[in-house]
Amino acid sequence: MVVKTIDCNRNRLRLLLSDDLDDASRHETEQHLGKCEFCQTTLLALAGEREWWEEASRFLERDNHDPNDQQQQFGHSTLWNDLQTELDIPSTDFVLSHLPPSNNPAMLGRLGQYEILEVIGQGGMGVVLKGYDGELNRYVAVKVLSPHLAVNGAARKRFAREAQAAAAIVHPNVLAIHGVESDTNLPYLVMPLVSGETLQHRIDREGPLDLKDILRIAAQTARALSAAHAQGLVHRDVKPANILLDGSLDRVLLSDFGLARAADDATLTHSGMIAGTPHYMSPEQARGETVDQRSDLFSLGSVIFAMSTGRPPFRAETPLGIAKKVDSAKVRPIHGINEGLPEWLEAIRSSLMNASIESRAQSAADIAELLEQCLAHVQQPKVTPLPDALLRMVRRRPWLNVQVLMTGSVVCIALLFAPLLLSPDDQSVTEKSLSEEPVNTEAEEEFVNNESKTLESVTNLDLNNDIDLKFREFESDLLEFEQQFNRPFPPNQIPSPEPNTHP
Amino acid sequence: MSGTPETRSSLLARVRNPRNGEAWVEFLSIYEPLIYRVARRKGLQDADAREVTQDVLVTLADVIPSWKPTSGSGSLRRWLFQVARNRSINLLKEKSRHPCGTGDSKVRYVLENHSQPDDVELFIEEYRRQLFRHASVKIRNEFSNKTWLVFLRTSIDGHSVSDVAHGLDMSIGAVYTARSRVLARLKMAVEELDQQDVLDAQTREEI
Known part of the structure; x- marks a missing residue:
C-alpha cells in the first residue's frame, strides 16, 4: 500500500x-x-x-535476435558497450585467477620475481597487491593494470612509457617506482609498500582538515609536482585518492604519475569516455584538450578545496559535466563553507583554480614555496609574517580588494560616529569577538594596525554578518567607482588592481 | 551486399558547409536505420532492405533541396515514408519478375496489401524507435557507466530495483534517482529531435 x-x-x-x-x-x-x-x-x-x-523499454531493448542486423552499424551497440565487462567482472577476481601459481602454497601466486601475499586494494586503474621480493628481502606494492586497460595495445605502450618516465623522478614526495613490466598479460608496476592511508580516506573519515595539515599536504604535493614538471612530466590525475599520507612520518607521497593517460587511451577507444573521477580535473582536461603542467595546478587547487570543505569543488558524473560547471559556476569561497579558515587560503585556491590557463598560478615551485611560508606563519604567527607573494595574490582578486575597500570606507564613516554609537561595554564585547575571527588578509591586518582597533572590529562584525548576501551587489558599484577615479581608495593602504586581470 | 557505407559517404560529401553537415549527419542517422527497419518489417531480406535504404536515401538527397514543407504532402516525415514505401514496392515488383529473386510468400503479401492503413503506424513506430535510439546515444556520455547501467537494467531489462541496487552496491534511493535522471534527460532529447525533424531550408539547399 x-x-x-x-x-x-x-x-x-x-x-x-x-x-x-x-x-x-x-x-x-x-x-x-x-x-x-x-x-x-x-x-x-x-x-x-x-x-x-x-x-523507452520497448525501443531500447537489445537486438539479440539478428547478429547480422544493420543496427550494429548504426551505433546502437554503444548503449551497452563494455558496461558489463567493466562493471560486472571484479578486476580483483580476474587478476587473481590469472596469476601464475607460486611454489609456496601459502602465497596467492607469483608475478615476475614477486611472491604475492594478499590484495591491498582496488582502484579504477587496477588492483594493488602486496608482494615479497625474495632477492632484496623486502615487501613491495605491486599495482596490476586493470584487465580492460591491459587488453588495449596503445594503453599498454603508454603505460610503459609513462611509468618509465615517472620512475626517473627521484623526490621525497613522489612515490618511487622500482620496476615496470608491460609485456605480460598482466602489466604491472612495482612500488614501495607504504603504511598509512590516502588523503581521500582521511577526508572521508575526518571531513575537513585543519589549516596546518591543509598547508602541509598541499605544499608537499606542490613540491612533488614541481619535481615532475621540471622533467617535463604532467601528472594528469592529481586527486586525494592519489595522495598517500605516510603513517609514521608526516610525509606526503604523490602516486600514479601519468597513468591517467594510459587509461584515457584505453577507455577513449572503447567508449569515447575518459576514465576515473573527473571531480578534480582542470576545465581544459575535461574538455579533452591538450594539457600542460598548469592543468595539474588547477587540480591541486581542487584538492585544497576538498581538504578545506570535505568535498570536491564540482560534482558531475562525466568530464563534460565538469567542464560545463567549471565554466559557468563560481566556486563558493572556502572560508564561506569552513569558517575556521582564513581568506588568504581562498586566495591561493582561486589562483590555482582559475579557469583561464594564462591567469592561473603558473609554477608548482612558486606555489610550494608560498604554501611553506604560509605554514611557517601559521605555526609561528609572531615570528613569521605572511609572505609578500600572498599579498600580491590577494591584490589580483577584486572582490577581496572590495572588501578591504569597504572596510576602509565604512571605517571612515564609523570613525565619525563611533563616539556616539559605542559605550565602553559594547567595545569590549566586539573586541572579544574579533579575537575569535579568522585571520584576515595581510592588507587588512596592515589596515588594522593603522586604525583604531575598536572601530575595525565594528566594521568587521557588520561585514561578516551578511557579507555573502550583500557583497556581490556592492562589488560592481565599488569597482566602477574605483575605476572612475582611476586610483585605489584609500590610496595609502590599498594596492591598485593589476591591469589586465579581471577587466 | 554492403552498399550502405559508400552511400553514406557519398551522401555526406554532398554537404559543403560543415555546420549544415552536422544536421545532415543527424538526419541520416535517424532516417537510414528507420527506412531499413521499415523495409525489413515489410518482409524484405537484409540485402534487399539495404538496397531499398540506399535507393531511398539517394533519391532523398536529390529531392530534398527542392522539397518545401508547404508543398502539400505534409511533413517531411510523411513524404519520406511514401518515398520509402513506393521504392520498396517497386523493388519487390522487380524482384518478383525475376524468378531468381526471393520467392518469399511475404513478397506477394506486401504486393497485395501495399496500401494498408497500419503502414502509417508501422512507420511512426519505427520513427519513434529511431528517435529514442539516436537520443540515447547522444546523451550517453552525460552519465557515468554506473548510472547508465542502472537505467538499462531497471528500465530496459526489467530487473527489480532491489536486485540492481544490490548488484551495483547502491542504495534503493540512488537507483531510483539514477534511472529517473536518465529517463528525464532522454525524454528531453527525444522531444528536441522530434521538433527539429525537418531540416532547415539552408541545409536543404546545400545538400
Whole structure:
C-alpha cells in the first residue's frame, strides 16, 4: 500500500532529479526514497509519464535476435558497450585467477620475481597487491593494470612509457617506482609498500582538515609536482585518492604519475569516455584538450578545496559535466563553507583554480614555496609574517580588494560616529569577538594596525554578518567607482588592481 | 551486399558547409536505420532492405533541396515514408519478375496489401524507435557507466530495483534517482529531435 508521509516533498524530488540538491539533502532525500513507495512513484512520474517509460523499454531493448542486423552499424551497440565487462567482472577476481601459481602454497601466486601475499586494494586503474621480493628481502606494492586497460595495445605502450618516465623522478614526495613490466598479460608496476592511508580516506573519515595539515599536504604535493614538471612530466590525475599520507612520518607521497593517460587511451577507444573521477580535473582536461603542467595546478587547487570543505569543488558524473560547471559556476569561497579558515587560503585556491590557463598560478615551485611560508606563519604567527607573494595574490582578486575597500570606507564613516554609537561595554564585547575571527588578509591586518582597533572590529562584525548576501551587489558599484577615479581608495593602504586581470 | 557505407559517404560529401553537415549527419542517422527497419518489417531480406535504404536515401538527397514543407504532402516525415514505401514496392515488383529473386510468400503479401492503413503506424513506430535510439546515444556520455547501467537494467531489462541496487552496491534511493535522471534527460532529447525533424531550408539547399 502506498502511503504518503510527512517527509514526502515533491519539490525536493524535483530538485533531486535535476541534481540541484547539496550532498546532505541529496543523501537524506535518497534515504527517504529508499523506504517510501509514494515518493518512488512520484519521482518516476516526474521524470516522465508512463508512456515514456514504456516506449523507452520497448525501443531500447537489445537486438539479440539478428547478429547480422544493420543496427550494429548504426551505433546502437554503444548503449551497452563494455558496461558489463567493466562493471560486472571484479578486476580483483580476474587478476587473481590469472596469476601464475607460486611454489609456496601459502602465497596467492607469483608475478615476475614477486611472491604475492594478499590484495591491498582496488582502484579504477587496477588492483594493488602486496608482494615479497625474495632477492632484496623486502615487501613491495605491486599495482596490476586493470584487465580492460591491459587488453588495449596503445594503453599498454603508454603505460610503459609513462611509468618509465615517472620512475626517473627521484623526490621525497613522489612515490618511487622500482620496476615496470608491460609485456605480460598482466602489466604491472612495482612500488614501495607504504603504511598509512590516502588523503581521500582521511577526508572521508575526518571531513575537513585543519589549516596546518591543509598547508602541509598541499605544499608537499606542490613540491612533488614541481619535481615532475621540471622533467617535463604532467601528472594528469592529481586527486586525494592519489595522495598517500605516510603513517609514521608526516610525509606526503604523490602516486600514479601519468597513468591517467594510459587509461584515457584505453577507455577513449572503447567508449569515447575518459576514465576515473573527473571531480578534480582542470576545465581544459575535461574538455579533452591538450594539457600542460598548469592543468595539474588547477587540480591541486581542487584538492585544497576538498581538504578545506570535505568535498570536491564540482560534482558531475562525466568530464563534460565538469567542464560545463567549471565554466559557468563560481566556486563558493572556502572560508564561506569552513569558517575556521582564513581568506588568504581562498586566495591561493582561486589562483590555482582559475579557469583561464594564462591567469592561473603558473609554477608548482612558486606555489610550494608560498604554501611553506604560509605554514611557517601559521605555526609561528609572531615570528613569521605572511609572505609578500600572498599579498600580491590577494591584490589580483577584486572582490577581496572590495572588501578591504569597504572596510576602509565604512571605517571612515564609523570613525565619525563611533563616539556616539559605542559605550565602553559594547567595545569590549566586539573586541572579544574579533579575537575569535579568522585571520584576515595581510592588507587588512596592515589596515588594522593603522586604525583604531575598536572601530575595525565594528566594521568587521557588520561585514561578516551578511557579507555573502550583500557583497556581490556592492562589488560592481565599488569597482566602477574605483575605476572612475582611476586610483585605489584609500590610496595609502590599498594596492591598485593589476591591469589586465579581471577587466 | 554492403552498399550502405559508400552511400553514406557519398551522401555526406554532398554537404559543403560543415555546420549544415552536422544536421545532415543527424538526419541520416535517424532516417537510414528507420527506412531499413521499415523495409525489413515489410518482409524484405537484409540485402534487399539495404538496397531499398540506399535507393531511398539517394533519391532523398536529390529531392530534398527542392522539397518545401508547404508543398502539400505534409511533413517531411510523411513524404519520406511514401518515398520509402513506393521504392520498396517497386523493388519487390522487380524482384518478383525475376524468378531468381526471393520467392518469399511475404513478397506477394506486401504486393497485395501495399496500401494498408497500419503502414502509417508501422512507420511512426519505427520513427519513434529511431528517435529514442539516436537520443540515447547522444546523451550517453552525460552519465557515468554506473548510472547508465542502472537505467538499462531497471528500465530496459526489467530487473527489480532491489536486485540492481544490490548488484551495483547502491542504495534503493540512488537507483531510483539514477534511472529517473536518465529517463528525464532522454525524454528531453527525444522531444528536441522530434521538433527539429525537418531540416532547415539552408541545409536543404546545400545538400
